[in-house]
Amino acid sequence: SFTIDLETFATRDGLLSARSAQMLVDNGAYNHSGPSVMANGMQVIASLLRVPDVEIDARLVYTNKQPGGQFRGYGGPQVAFAVESQTDEIAAALDMDPVDFRILNANLAGDVTPVGWQIHSARLVECLERARDEIGWADKKKWAGSGRGVGFAAAIHVSGANIYEGANKSGAAIDITGDGVIRIRFGGADAGTWQKTLLTQFAAEELAIDSTRITVLTMESHQTPHELGAWSSRGTYMSGHAVGTVARKAAQKLRELGAVTLGVGVEDTFLRDGYVVSGNETVSFARIVEEHCSGLLTLEEQIELPIDAVNRETGVANISGAYAFAVQAVEVEVDRETGKVKVVDAVSVHDSGVAINPIGLESQIVGGMAMGIGLALGEELLFEGGQSMTRSYISYPLPRADDLPPIRAVLIEEPDPNGPYGAKGVGEIVLVPTGAAVANAIAHATGVRLYELPATPDRVLAALDGGTTTRRASLWRRPGRWWIEGMRRAYPLGAHWLLHRIGRRFARPVVPLALTTIARPTSVQEVADALASSGSRVIGGGTDFMPARRQGVATASTLVDITVTPGLSTIATNNAGLLLGAAARLDDVSSYVAGTPFDVIQESIDQIANPQIRSMATVGGNLCQLNRCWFLRNDFMCYKRGGASCPCYAVTGDHRFYHAVVEGHRCQSVTPSDLATILTAMNAEVNVMSNKGAHKIAMTGLYKGPGETVLASGEFIASIVIPHAAAGSGTAYAKLNRSSGDFAMVSAAASLTYGIDGVITRARVVLGAVAPTPWVVSDAEELLVGSRSDEAIATAARSWTHHAHPLSGNAWKVDAATSLLERVLRTAAQRAKESGA
Ligand SMILES: Cc1cc2nc3c(=O)[nH]c(=O)nc-3n(C[C@H](O)[C@H](O)[C@H](O)COP(=O)(O)OP(=O)(O)OC[C@H]3O[C@@H](n4cnc5c(N)ncnc54)[C@H](O)[C@@H]3O)c2cc1C
Numbered sequence: 001s002f003t004i005d006l007e008t009f010a011t012r013d014g015l016l017s018a019r020s021a022q023m024l025v026d027n028g029a030y031n032h033s034g035p036s037v038m039a040n041g042m043q044v045i046a047s048l049l050r051v052p053d054v055e056i057d058a059r060l061v062y063t064n065k066q067p068g069g070q071f072r073g074y075g076g077p078q079v080a081f082a083v084e085s086q087t088d089e090i091a092a093a094l095d096m097d098p099v100d101f102r103i104l105n106a107n108l109a110g111d112v113t114p115v116g117w118q119i120h121s122a123r124l125v126e127c128l129e130r131a132r133d134e135i136g137w138a139d140k141k142k143w144a145g146s147g148r149g150v151g152f153a154a155a156i157h158v159s160g161a162n163i164y165e166g167a168n169k170s171g172a173a174i175d176i177t178g179d180g181v182i183r184i185r186f187g188g189a190d191a192g193t194w195q196k197t198l199l200t201q202f203a204a205e206e207l208a209i210d211s212t213r214i215t216v217l218t219m220e221s222h223q224t225p226h227e228l229g230a231w232s233s234r235g236t237y238m239s240g241h242a243v244g245t246v247a248r249k250a251a252q253k254l255r256e257l258g259a260v261t262l263g264v265g266v267e268d269t270f271l272r273d274g275y276v277v278s279g280n281e282t283v284s285f286a287r288i289v290e291e292h293c294s295g296l297l298t299l300e301e302q303i304e305l306p307i308d309a310v311n312r313e314t315g316v317a318n319i320s321g322a323y324a325f326a327v328q329a330v331e332v333e334v335d336r337e338t339g340k341v342k343v344v345d346a347v348s349v350h351d352s353g354v355a356i357n358p359i360g361l362e363s364q365i366v367g368g369m370a371m372g373i374g375l376a377l378g379e380e381l382l383f384e385g386g387q388s389m390t391r392s393y394i395s396y397p398l399p400r401a402d403d404l405p406p407i408r409a410v411l412i413e414e415p416d417p418n419g420p421y422g423a424k425g426v427g428e429i430v431l432v433p434t435g436a437a438v439a440n441a442i443a444h445a446t447g448v449r450l451y452e453l454p455a456t457p458d459r460v461l462a463a464l465d466g467g468t469t470t471r472r473a474s475l476w477r478r479p480g481r482w483w484i485e486g487m488r489r490a491y492p493l494g495a496h497w498l499l500h501r502i503g504r505r506f507a508r509p510v511v512p513l514a515l516t517t518i519a520r521p522t523s524v525q526e527v528a529d530a531l532a533s534s535g536s537r538v539i540g541g542g543t544d545f546m547p548a549r550r551q552g553v554a555t556a557s558t559l560v561d562i563t564v565t566p567g568l569s570t571i572a573t574n575n576a577g578l579l580l581g582a583a584a585r586l587d588d589v590s591s592y593v594a595g596t597p598f599d600v601i602q603e604s605i606d607q608i609a610n611p612q613i614r615s616m617a618t619v620g621g622n623l624c625q626l627n628r629c630w631f632l633r634n635d636f637m638c639y640k641r642g643g644a645s646c647p648c649y650a651v652t653g654d655h656r657f658y659h660a661v662v663e664g665h666r667c668q669s670v671t672p673s674d675l676a677t678i679l680t681a682m683n684a685e686v687n688v689m690s691n692k693g694a695h696k697i698a699m700t701g702l703y704k705g706p707g708e709t710v711l712a713s714g715e716f717i718a719s720i721v722i723p724h725a726a727a728g729s730g731t732a733y734a735k736l737n738r739s740s741g742d743f744a745m746v747s748a749a750a751s752l753t754y755g756i757d758g759v760i761t762r763a764r765v766v767l768g769a770v771a772p773t774p775w776v777v778s779d780a781e782e783l784l785v786g787s788r789s790d791e792a793i794a795t796a797a798r799s800w801t802h803h804a805h806p807l808s809g810n811a812w813k814v815d816a817a818t819s820l821l822e823r824v825l826r827t828a829a830q831r832a833k834e835s836g837a
């Protein structure tokens with residue numbers, strides 16, 4: 001991660017005059033690409049927009065984290081966030097339009113930046129103008145402060161940088177055989193960027209032949225010339241020069257040999273469709289090669305570009321043959337009550353020289369900007385004591401299609417004089433401006449600026465209220481919390497250290513059992529009998545148990561697979577209500593309830609995980625899944641994993657999203673099941689069985705802790721019954737998560753019944769992911785019953801906050817939950833009224 005302290009100076013008429021930066025870069029525990037990533041960041045600070053004087057003091061710091069490496073943009077996204085956020089701030093201070101201000105300071109062809117970058121082609125001005133038009137700035141500028149806003153950011157990037165020995169070189173070979181095969185040999189790998197296609201295009205251009213007749217051999221170091229590969233946005237740029245050159249020489253050779261065969265001068269020949277042509281005479285490439293080259297014409301070339309090597313003393317050097325430019329504009333919607341930011345429109349305008357393959361270029365741009373939106377809104381590597389708790393994608397919220405706007409790629413084409421066929425690079429630049437554009441759009445929408453990314457709800461809410469509200473109800477009102485408060489306060493004073501250093505030695509983690517049997521019972525009684533043996537465990541889709549087993553937090557020697565047991569996957573409606581067998585799959589339930597009075601369950605299920613998980617996961621498994629705390633799931637020997645002598649890492653660690661704000665005890669995590677929240681609000685009843693018999697539990701009594709049910713050993717959930725709602729009832733559900741399919745940071749469900757006089761006669765109000773168990777908001781229920789006014793809803797939604805006992809970093813959830821709850825109550829009230837109350 002980068003921490004950048006930036007100071008920029010401008011004249012009163014809007015010209016940038018100087019920039020001074022202090023940079024601190026977290027390099028992790030070992031050196032990899034850290035120094036050169038930092039160096040590229042420094043060069044971008046000096047080159048992005050025209051700024052004549054620059055002073056940068058950058059330090060790379062070793063820390064006890066995993067080593068930092070290079071990533072798309074190579075330090076560019078980090079520094080562009082600082083530079084381009086500040087560009088907007090300067091424009092505002094000068095009372096200038098942010099796009100006009102950038103146009104005034106845009107890099108132009110012929111410029112040499114303070115670090116020696118020689119710009120031969122630059123259409124940054126046109127990119128800015130086009131982005132402004134595409135996003136509709138003229139109409140949207142007036143939105144300032146409305147919750148919806150537009151932001152711009154510009155970027156500059158190299159097209160292959162000469163930062164390693166030989167990085168200004170590229171090699172390629174071509175083989176043409178006597179049976180007409182044309183093959184390029186190239187040492188780089190196509191990392192999904194369509195590079196192979198580009199190579200055929202370059203060769204086809206020189207040989208005047210259809211590109212489909214050319215094959216490419218890559219990733220075969222024995223047969224390909226030395227090539228440093230696709231990094232530093234050099235894929236098109238360097239391979240274009242190398243393959244173009246070798247193919248051009250092959251074309252010349254074919255013409256020379258063809259001229260001999262045809263008995264004409266070389267100057268009288270040209271190539272067409274695999275033939276050397278002179279007047280009406282032709283001779284095929286194949287025949288030429290057969291006759292003159294014993295069946296194989298091979299040429300190999302190593303090109304070397306006349307660019308400077310990186311200067312490690314002064315930092316001043318023209319390290320690339322061409323510099324690409326881009327401008328992105330995004331439109332965002334900021335939910336001021338929950339802090340959630342959604343990008344609703346996005347355009348990325350590029351000066352990448354000539355578009356050799358416009359579709360490939362567009363794909364790079366759209367994919368890159370999607371990646372940038374992920375970095376801007378959610379993706380974050382998190383550590384505790386040097387140990388990562390974001391080791392898998394489940395806790396690293398990559399955006400999915402649902403989270404993304406339509407992304408439009410626009411190309412402003414102008415040949416670069418140095419570029420192969422006029423092209424410049426595009427691979428990395430697309431990621432450079434997105435974070436800044438999103439931050440600028442948030443500032444336009446809300447009037448507040450974020451100085452840290454990603455723009456997660458906690459940060460947005462903190463920025464909106466200036467971070468002044470603690471939202472912690474005074475402790476004297478909750479004497480039951482005193483010991484917890486005492487414990488939390490003792491953590492930073494030494495308790496954490498003691499439990500972490502010494503307590504963990506006495507940990508009692510789950511003892512792994514060898515998994516020997518998978519039972520497939522053919523009756524419910526057989527399930528009960530199988531579960532009576534020690535070491536056996538019921539399993540539904542296995543989507544939670546199997547990962548939990550690998551993570552060392554669950555075990556079994558026998559798995560009892562109830563998805564094959566007749567009767568346990570039933571989904572039916574009868575007099576008692578909706579019956580869901582415990583082994584019913586989530587997507588089957590969702591389809592069944594669609595369009596029925598129970599369809600609010602679909603609203604909840606469709607926000608769980610993804611279609612693949614929902615097609616496997618079962619109702620019982622969802623309700624009984626283990627808690628999702630990222631410390632627990634990532635090997636931290638915490639209280640929940642190791643017992644009372646171990647610390648809860650959430651107290652001092654990152655607990656912004658998935659930990660309790662109400663009722664947390666030694667374990668601060670929550671029950672993650674979304675179904676649990678909605679089914680509690682619908683007054684569901686759980687049918688529990690064992691070989692000792694059957695009994696019922698109300699959903700409100702199913703849990704005793706985070707992801708912990710009251711089921712005794714040998715007991716399992718057989719089914720759930722959700723009663724029919726009384727006439728005049730409405731139910732609603734809502735969830736706040738970091739990206740679609742992610743676990744809830746907060747969820748809310750409410751079911752209201754109105755009498756014929758318009759008075760609420762029954763209310764069930766539940767919050768999920770705020771307490772260890774689905775939390776019935778009794779204060780709200782009491783306020784609502786007997787009321788009829790809209791005001792009662794607003795009051796009820798806030799009524800519970802005196803119970804809140806958040807940790808230092810998750811108090812924002814109290815505000816978010818209050819807002820979500822109010823929305824859910826209003827929707828439930830509306831639905832109740834529509835149902836005929
Ligand atoms: C990427 C991802 C995202 C997710 N996002 C969400 C989300 O947003 N919201 C959400 O609610 N969930 C989410 N989940 C959790 C997912 O819904 C669960 O993995 C799933 O519901 C578990 O169902 P299963 O049938 O596979 O359970 P299994 O893995 O089979 O079982 C889970 C646990 O329940 C126990 N169990 C199973 N059936 C019974 C029964 N009948 N009686 C008693 N105990 C039983 C098992 O012994 C085991 O301990 C996500 C999971 C993944 C992998």
Ligand code: SF4
Pocket residue numbers: 627629630631632636638639640641647648649650651659666667668669
């Ligand atoms: S919140 Fe619970 S599961 Fe998470 S670290 Fe603390 S004790 Fe462990």
